[in-house]
Amino acid sequence: MSDATSMKENEKQSPDRLGTMKIGKLLLEFSIPAIISMIFNSLYNVVDTAFLGHAVGDVGIAVTTLALPVMTILMGFSMLAGQGGNALTAIQLGEGRRDLAEKTLGNSAMLLIVIAVVVALSAVFAIDPILALVGTDAELYAPTKAFVQIICFGFIFQSLGMGLNNFLRTAGKPNLALYTMVFGTTMCIVLNFFFVMLFGWGVEGSAVATILGQACGMVPVLWYFILNKNAAFRLRRSCMVPDIRLCGKILSLGLASFVMQVAATAVTVVLNQLLAKYGAMDPLGTKGALAAIGTANKAIMFAIMPVIGLIMGSQPIIGYNYGAKQWQRVLDTVKWASVWATGLMIFFWVLVHVIPGPIIGIFGVSGDLEEFAITVLKLDTLVLPIVGFQIVGSSYFQSSGQPFKSAILEMTRQVIYLIPLYLIFPMVLPALGISPLVAIVLAVPTADLLSCVTTAFFVAVEVKKLRRLRDAKAVEPAVA
Numbered sequence: 294m295s296d297a298t299s300m301k302e303n304e305k306q307s308p309d310r311l312g313t314m315k316i317g318k319l320l321l322e323f324s325i326p327a328i329i330s331m332i333f334n335s336l337y338n339v340v341d342t343a344f345l346g347h348a349v350g351d352v353g354i355a356v357t358t359l360a361l362p363v364m365t366i367l368m369g370f371s372m373l374a375g376q377g378g379n380a381l382t383a384i385q386l387g388e389g390r391r392d393l394a395e396k397t398l399g400n401s402a403m404l405l406i407v408i409a410v411v412v413a414l415s416a417v418f419a420i421d422p423i424l425a426l427v428g429t430d431a432e433l434y435a436p437t438k439a440f441v442q443i444i445c446f447g448f449i450f451q452s453l454g455m456g457l458n459n460f461l462r463t464a465g466k467p468n469l470a471l472y473t474m475v476f477g478t479t480m481c482i483v484l485n486f487f488f489v490m491l492f493g494w495g496v497e498g499s500a501v502a503t504i505l506g507q508a509c510g511m512v513p514v515l516w517y518f519i520l521n522k523n524a525a526f527r528l529r530r531s532c533m534v535p536d537i538r539l540c541g542k543i544l545s546l547g548l549a550s551f552v553m554q555v556a557a558t559a560v561t562v563v564l565n566q567l568l569a570k571y572g573a574m575d576p577l578g579t580k581g582a583l584a585a586i587g588t589a590n591k592a593i594m595f596a597i598m599p600v601i602g603l604i605m606g607s608q609p610i611i612g613y614n615y616g617a618k619q620w621q622r623v624l625d626t627v628k629w630a631s632v633w634a635t636g637l638m639i640f641f642w643v644l645v646h647v648i649p650g651p652i653i654g655i656f657g658v659s660g661d662l663e664e665f666a667i668t669v670l671k672l673d674t675l676v677l678p679i680v681g682f683q684i685v686g687s688s689y690f691q692s693s694g695q696p697f698k699s700a701i702l703e704m705t706r707q708v709i710y711l712i713p714l715y716l717i718f719p720m721v722l723p724a725l726g727i728s729p730l731v732a733i734v735l736a737v738p739t740a741d742l743l744s745c746v747t748t749a750f751f752v753a754v755e756v757k758k759l760r761r762l763r764d765a766k767a768v769e770p771a772v773a
Contacts, residue, residue, distance in 0.1 A: 311613035316625040324606030326467040330474035331602030344489045358587030362561035369554025374404035375456030377547020383609040387616025399532025405456040409449035416445030428565030440496045447504025454511030463609040464525040477510020549691040549699030556707035571729040589669035596641035604688040611692035620763035634681030675738035686748040706744035
């Protein structure tokens with residue numbers, strides 16, 4: 294009886310259920326923990342901003358705003374090998390190639406370590422160009438340098454912890470993936486309280502609290518893959534020997550996630566430069582513009598993170614069934630992921646327009662800055678309900694082994710459309726009585742609308758292809 298119970302329990306935890314269980318049930322099981330974990334993961338910069346905003350004031354908020362593009366691109370590095378390797382692993386499991394899945398995990402871990410070493414070295418030898426690129430002025434140079442260097446030196450914890458966390462879902466452990474994220478973020482909050490609020494260590498204390506929190510999240514992930522004998526696939530030293538061709542596949546599949554983060558960084562860099570220019574011409578000033586618009590952007594990032602969690606939960610389902618050539622299950626996963634993503638965006642859109650004040654107030658912004666930040670938040674989210682579909686659509690191509698299409702769609706939203714609009718709108722719209730700062734803000738919903746139209750075209754073509762493959766497979770037995 295105990296053997297039967299044990300077998301049933303193992304079946305529930307097996308990755309093979311990705312190809313048999315109902316799609317709706319799988320999405321719930323895998324996406325809800327991923328959504329919660331991404332909300333907690335997004336809290337790292339939010340927590341830093343909130344504690345520093347209350348303890349240090351506008352300088353603390355401005356420092357975390359300037360550091361945000363660096364933290365964003367660091368997340369991109371962990372996703373490059375982490376999500377890329379996980380997407381490939383899911384496809385390999387669907388094809389029944391478990392030995393290759395273990396080798397992919399090992400090579401992904403090796404790539405994450407190498408990337409972390411490069412990041413740490415960059416924080417020593419290229420810190421000045423990095424700070425100049427994100428728009429750091431003389432007044433904020435010293436605290437921003439201290440914050441960014443500490444974050445980069447401790448990146449190994451985020452690289453391995455967040456990068457390998459992706460594999461837990463494909464290994465059939467979505468709840469463990471959640472618990473590790475929650476634990477890391479909770480420790481970040483606790484340590485920020487002690488280091489910033491009680492000990493008065495300022496931006497340095499907040500940065501140290503962040504990397505120590507990420508270290509706490511990393512430990513259980515490594516424990517599962519290295520020491521748990523019941524793991525679906527394990528992290529073995531022999532599998533970490535570099536395989537150039539395999540590394541190439543991992544990085545190509547992670548390209549879309551990396552491009553998304555790099556694009557977000559490029560957008561933030563351009564935005565910071567424009568805010569420095571036009572903020573100096575506005576009564577708010579450069580520091581005020583950075584703090585107000587930066588606060589609104591952080592709130593929006595917090596809203597988008599659940600959708601990223603949703604696509605992380607759907608990724609192993611899509612990849613496994615794509616590898617197994619179960620085309621209808623792939624179509625169903627994309628459909629329901631799009632519906633749920635749209636629902637999440639509608640929910641946040643309602644919150645923004647009903648209680649914008651409390652949302653902005655979380656970050657310690659007050660007075661004239663609060664009023665302008667609320668205006669920015671409402672304008673930025675004008676077309677937010679359709680953004681969920683765009684994110685799901687672009688991520689689908691990564692999950693199905695089509696990284697370049699995914700990368701192109703990521704670039705449409707954040708680079709191809711948004712950066713040119715950032716540059717054009719503040720020069721053109723003031724003729725209509727719109728201030729340059731508001732014109733910059735209006736570029737965001739315009740770019741979102743254009744990118745959604747582009748994604749809809751790509752997805753429509755892909756859906757036709759999947760239906761054709763499904764129908765062809767359905768008639769194969771009859772032909773045989």
